[in-house]
Amino acid sequence: MKPEKLIEVLSLAERLKDAVRHCYTSGGRRESVAEHSWRITLMAYLVSDEFPEADLLKLMKMCLIHDLGEAFTGDIPTFEKTKADSEKEADVLGEWVESLPEPFCKEMAELYEEMEEQQTLEARIYKALDKLEALIQHNESDIKTWIPLEYDLQMTYGNEQVKFSEYLTELREQVREDSVKKIRDARR
Template structure:
């Protein structure tokens, strides 16, 4: 790969830093797709010494985490509850068109990774998919609950459920996140109850 091609690919991939996701990290800061992909990769790295994942190629999982959403450098992010098959096809088409500009060896490597992600027939792809969904609910728990849409209160519990079913360790992580979600919702409910009591009493 020439330096010119290398730089051009990095510049396009850098668009993920400004491709915003639905989640708000702070009052003036929406999460970017790059934020999401980076933490997925970190989540994979941190599994290195967990016995359950000893036979998993975590380097490959990290690769899957880093490239799975790069089509959104062209299309932007569409929340999962709004994304339809046409959106997925459009994203795949522009991604494949971009890959056609890669040197052959790199193109084949990335195409193989994307095919593996789509097929979900390896443990590496399953781990990456589970981390994808878990990272999303963790980010939502970090955000102000007033930014959640009504449907997201249920999605917090159901969104990762099928993806983690194959892994006891990831199920345990989901259960921990679920407890965090419940606590977050309980605090808000308690605050609203106190506010109503004070209003009536006053």
């Protein structure tokens, strides 16, 4: 990639540092999309021993790029995101990906398609980690930042995405237990 194009791509990605998510950090500030993407990438690395048959590099690439569309649209919480929002994000992201030089435009387009189809092990792991990271982040935030809907989401969100893996199901259960304890402690 030519240096000027690299700087252009990095400038777009930099927007994710300022794009805040619905979640708060343990320190009390809004989490950025970039921080979320970084942490699911770290999670992918840290659970890679549970999935020796998975292509770790491909999985980490999926985690790194999964929310790049939010550089254009901002973050819309999953419980507010409409089909029209998703389509708009996919369209603008697709146009941007096409503007990238080879091999990145082809590889990214293929990764996004694979992520959307959810048929490969790597795509299923990425999707599960995306859901789990959000739940873990909520457990780390002050419960005063939770909206009423999140009490239920902490129990159900991501349940379907982890079913393919005994390990991820176990991790999901641990996150749920942590949520139950957090809620119980807040009521005292």
